[in-house]
Amino acid sequence: MNSNNTVACPLDCFDACEANYIDEKCKPSREHLITNGKLCVKFAQLLKEHNLKSSIYERRDIELTDALEILSNKLEQNNASKVLYYKGSGNIGVMQGAPKEFFSQYGATFVQGGICDEIGDAGLTQGRGHNVNPPLQNLIDAEVIISWGRNFSVTSPHMYAKVKEKTFITIDPIATDMAKKSDLHIQLNPKTDHELALLLTRFAYMDDMNDAESYVEYSSGAEEFEDFAKSRPLVSYESTIGVHLSQIIKFMDMIKDKKVAIMLGLGVQKYFEGAQIIRAIDSFATYIGLHNKKAGGVWYLSDASYGYESQFKTEATKSVDVTNIDFSAYELVFIQGANPVVSIPNSLNVIDGLKNTFVVYFGTTYNDTCAYANLIIPSADFLTKRDVRLSYGHENKAISYAVKQKNENCISEYELSNHLLKKFNYEILKPELEIFEYYKNTQPKLPKIKSFEFIEELEIEALYEDKEDDQYYLITGKRKNSLNSQFKIDNCAYFHSSSPFNEADELILCTDYGKAKFTVKLSDDIKENCILIHAGAKNVNYLTPNVSDEVASSAIFQDVIVSIELS
Ligand SMILES: Nc1nc2c(c(=O)[nH]1)N[C@H]1C(S)=C(S)[C@@H](COP(=O)(O)OP(=O)(O)OC[C@H]3O[C@@H](n4cnc5c(=O)[nH]c(N)nc54)[C@H](O)[C@@H]3O)O[C@H]1N2
Ligand SMILES: Nc1nc2c(c(=O)[nH]1)N[C@H]1C(S)=C(S)[C@@H](COP(=O)(O)OP(=O)(O)OC[C@H]3O[C@@H](n4cnc5c(=O)[nH]c(N)nc54)[C@H](O)[C@@H]3O)O[C@H]1N2
Numbered sequence: 001m002n003s004n005n006t007v008a009c010p011l012d013c014f015d016a017c018e019a020n021y022i023d024e025k026c027k028p029s030r031e032h033l034i035t036n037g038k039l040c041v042k043f044a045q046l047l048k049e050h051n052l053k054s055s056i057y058e059r060r061d062i063e064l065t066d067a068l069e070i071l072s073n074k075l076e077q078n079n080a081s082k083v084l085y086y087k088g089s090g091n092i093g094v095m096q097g098a099p100k101e102f103f104s105q106y107g108a109t110f111v112q113g114g115i116c117d118e119i120g121d122a123g124l125t126q127g128r129g130h131n132v133n134p135p136l137q138n139l140i141d142a143e144v145i146i147s148w149g150r151n152f153s154v155t156s157p158h159m160y161a162k163v164k165e166k167t168f169i170t171i172d173p174i175a176t177d178m179a180k181k182s183d184l185h186i187q188l189n190p191k192t193d194h195e196l197a198l199l200l201t202r203f204a205y206m207d208d209m210n211d212a213e214s215y216v217e218y219s220s221g222a223e224e225f226e227d228f229a230k231s232r233p234l235v236s237y238e239s240t241i242g243v244h245l246s247q248i249i250k251f252m253d254m255i256k257d258k259k260v261a262i263m264l265g266l267g268v269q270k271y272f273e274g275a276q277i278i279r280a281i282d283s284f285a286t287y288i289g290l291h292n293k294k295a296g297g298v299w300y301l302s303d304a305s306y307g308y309e310s311q312f313k314t315e316a317t318k319s320v321d322v323t324n325i326d327f328s329a330y331e332l333v334f335i336q337g338a339n340p341v342v343s344i345p346n347s348l349n350v351i352d353g354l355k356n357t358f359v360v361y362f363g364t365t366y367n368d369t370c371a372y373a374n375l376i377i378p379s380a381d382f383l384t385k386r387d388v389r390l391s392y393g394h395e396n397k398a399i400s401y402a403v404k405q406k407n408e409n410c411i412s413e414y415e416l417s418n419h420l421l422k423k424f425n426y427e428i429l430k431p432e433l434e435i436f437e438y439y440k441n442t443q444p445k446l447p448k449i450k451s452f453e454f455i456e457e458l459e460i461e462a463l464y465e466d467k468e469d470d471q472y473y474l475i476t477g478k479r480k481n482s483l484n485s486q487f488k489i490d491n492c493a494y495f496h497s498s499s500p501f502n503e504a505d506e507l508i509l510c511t512d513y514g515k516a517k518f519t520v521k522l523s524d525d526i527k528e529n530c531i532l533i534h535a536g537a538k539n540v541n542y543l544t545p546n547v548s549d550e551v552a553s554s555a556i557f558q559d560v561i562v563s564i565e566l567s
């Protein structure tokens, strides 16, 4: 144990908060810039979790040493490429990377692509070479903040608290908490953000807001982008985006001559061509001169490990797209800190596969995926292991010391990895303290944008062209009191009250990829043509495509049209 008493919230969130462990209680840190003396409801839920305290083999409690023996025997007996290593984001401390080093030396198959921000990351990187946010101070110094496909006040409440007095614009099909707090809400149709970006560029051109001076030295393709934006009749935009032009005029008025920040979120990129969509938005941002300024800029889910050298050597020899894994094709599947039964697309495919392989679950709690696990190994919880939390929202990190004695039946990611590395006579990890100190003490410099390629054409299949009047767009996003599939889950499907359904109706929803039952809830926050089902809802991913996007091998949860099965 260490005399230092800070702990980092391990949850997958932009904020990356810090607490002090005093008298066996976590108190919000007052010194940590982002935490600023407050912790959120999700952190409180995390402290109330019933953590696993015993290993389980074929539904019977066993000793940890026996569980480790079963695991290493199985790994020895199997062909390495028939072993799949699957890591989720239940804890996003850097030490979660340790098992990767074992599984890569062993030669397991890894998962490629992702189910989170990867499509947007690829799009931003195509345009500007990296995906790193500007300094937090630029946000604090902005005058107008545009929350674009991001539920800013809900999914990063601490970052929001820093800037809540600013003028806000929200671009979202749902009247989210953030939209209600905004001076302007552009309630567009899903998957039309690229069209909106072009329309805004056209208005910016007409309003003399092209800030060529700011980008001319480091960019290419600005003229082509401008011509492209001007090439379409204004009226056609209005009908496809579903937004009146008067709102666009108001938008322009609100941002003209102002220091503007765009907070981009996952909403714009959960589609097959999501990378193109986000690039179109970033091109608009460049056109009006938001990059490399002293205030404002464009934020997304930043590459949190930019500028750090990975302390875990990982070289995957074989990998498979996360969106369409046939789990049954592997003899052993090792799942760490994830709940794929609920969180990855196409639950039917996932469950069928997991039933037909040997599943090892390594995590803190008994989640939905544990029902299909042959062997469960309890991971040490965040209060009992040393770690560093980097953030994808801002440049501040959070430090975690082991402030509590670990339960003797649990094992940390670092310990499990070294145990296996030794067992297989592989090279072991660097000392834990050395890795910890490296991440704690390294302070990478945030890069400027040194080159930018405007997007010059778009090839995007519109969802609105396929949708019939009695069908709906699927919106699936985060909820205030839960963290993905953890804590209090809401399994309902939300419709606008003008829909033909009644509160509490049970409906079967279908897509080209599957179907499932949901209970109806009515809310006028939902756009008439949309259904909202939260992330973590048990059945939502029965509806989603087991198809990857076009560039990042990643999940396209919202590239579907939903029909109602008539009984
Ligand atoms: N309370 C809470 N906070 C969280 C999480 C959580 O589960 N709960 N999860 C964390 C994680 S893992 C992540 S990755 C981040 C994600 O944080 P956000 O980026 O905020 O994620 P989402 O809620 O998925 O989507 C954001 C918004 O996009 C909107 N949207 C959907 N489709 C479209 C579209 O086509 N265009 C536009 N413009 N908007 C659209 C949705 O209505 C939603 O309000 O949040 C983190 N923070
Ligand atoms: N339909 C739909 N699906 C989505 C999304 C959506 O918006 N809509 N969002 C997607 C996004 S952005 C994300 S990031 C994913 C998240 O999906 P997952 O990566 O599956 O994450 P969680 O659902 O949070 O489950 C994480 C599990 O990690 C375990 N855990 C917690 N702490 C630790 C620890 O310290 N060590 C270990 N070994 N285990 C731990 C807990 O038991 C928990 O059940 O879901 C995606 N799925």
Ligand SMILES: [Mo]
Pocket: 012, 115, 116, 117
């Ligand atoms: Mo995520």
